[in-house]
Amino acid sequence: xxxxxxxxxxxxxxxxxxxxxxxxxxxxxxxxxxxxxxxxxxxxxxxxxxxxxxxxxxxxxxxxxxxxxxxxxxxxxxxxxxxxxxxxxxxxxxxxxxxxxxxxxxxxxxxxxxxxxxxxxxxxxxxxxxxxxxxxxxxxxxxxxxxxxxxxxxxxxxxxxxxxxxxxxxxxxxxxxxxxxxxxxxxxxxxxxxxxxxxxxxxxxxxxxxxxxxxxxxxxxxxxxxxxxxxxxxxx
Numbered sequence: 001x002x003x004x005x006x007x008x009x010x011x012x013x014x015x016x017x018x019x020x021x022x023x024x025x026x027x028x029x030x031x032x033x034x035x036x037x038x039x040x041x042x043x044x045x046x047x048x049x050x051x052x053x054x055x056x057x058x059x060x061x062x063x064x065x066x067x068x069x070x071x072x073x074x075x076x077x078x079x080x081x082x083x084x085x086x087x088x089x090x091x092x093x094x095x096x097x098x099x100x101x102x103x104x105x106x107x108x109x110x111x112x113x114x115x116x117x118x119x120x121x122x123x124x125x126x127x128x129x130x131x132x133x134x135x136x137x138x139x140x141x142x143x144x145x146x147x148x149x150x151x152x153x154x155x156x157x158x159x160x161x162x163x164x165x166x167x168x169x170x171x172x173x174x175x176x177x178x179x180x181x182x183x184x185x186x187x188x189x190x191x192x193x194x195x196x197x198x199x200x201x202x203x204x205x206x207x208x209x210x211x212x213x214x215x216x217x218x219x220x221x222x223x224x225x226x227x228x229x230x231x232x233x234x235x236x
Contacts, residue, residue: 001037001038001100001104001124001125002038003101003124003125004123005105005124006122006123007023007108007120007121007123008120008122008123009023009112009120010119010120010144011117014118019115022112022115025111026112027108029108029110030108033062033100033104034104036060036062037062037063037066037096037097045059045060045063046063046094046096049094050087050093050094066083066096066103067096069099069205070083070096071083073099073213076209076224076228077209077213077221077225078220078224079185079217079220080184080186080214080217080218081098081099081185081209081212083095085098085183086188098209098212099209101124101125101204101208102124102203102205102209103204104124105124105127106203109122113131115133116133117133118132118133119133119146119166120132126151127170127171127172127207128146128148128165128169128204129204130145130146130165131167131168145164145165145166146164146165146166147163147165148162148163148164148165148170149161149162150162150170150172150196150236151172151196153174153175153176153194153236154194154195154236160236161198163198163200167202168200168202169201169202169204169207170198170200170207171198171199171204171210172196172197172211173196173197173198173214174195174196174215175192175193175194175195175196176196179192180192182215182216183216184216184217185216186217186218191216196236197211197214197215197233197235198211199214199234200232201230201231201232202231210225210233213225214233
């Protein structure tokens with residue numbers, strides 16, 4: 001997916017075979033999603049689909065599911081999020097990059113949720129999902145929330161806000177790290193304004209979708225987001 005991903009664990013005994021297997025399984029999920037969806041790897045299913053070498057029915061069922069999620073996201077955000085992104089020639093093609101990262105992390109996290117007495121945190125290029133087993137003791141190191149820093153987009157040496165997470169996600173979209181890379185379907189242009197939008201919520205898939213949509217969208221998108229009370233936005 002073109003970014004570093006890391007898994008962090010806290011608990012009484014993290015050296016067990018069960019823990020090692022769960023972490024390995026989580027990374028296998030991430031690797032499999034990359035194999036299917038990468039737009040940078042020419043042999044991925046999505047790359048071949050974009051070149052017309054495959055039909056969506058020839059692909060892993062996850063590809064059709066990604067297309068459905070993309071349609072749901074376009075509707076929910078009132079058009080501010082899309083999986084029809086311009087390629088190098090400016091032609092719109094299926095590109096679910098904006099949702100696959102968060103979705104992949106959510107799927108990988110399922111491998112960690114059953115670890116007794118363990119809390120965990122997956123960091124995907126600065127977007128974070130945290131959780132813990134329901135038998136984690138109410139006190140002690142494993143019970144403490146993960147403290148997730150939101151970078152100040154106007155001075156990247158500073159942390160603008162700390163978000164304590166025990167079970168949930170934080171996703172951020174903006175231009176500070178990668179410049180004008182977020183596409184606005186309404187204008188057909190990349191958004192180059194400074195700042196960032198972070199979204200805190202129960203899962204990384206929709207937190208990431210909403211962070212992108214709110215950064216590029218207008219008042220209609222903001223109004224639609226107001227109905228999704230499980231999520232909170234932080235604009236910087």
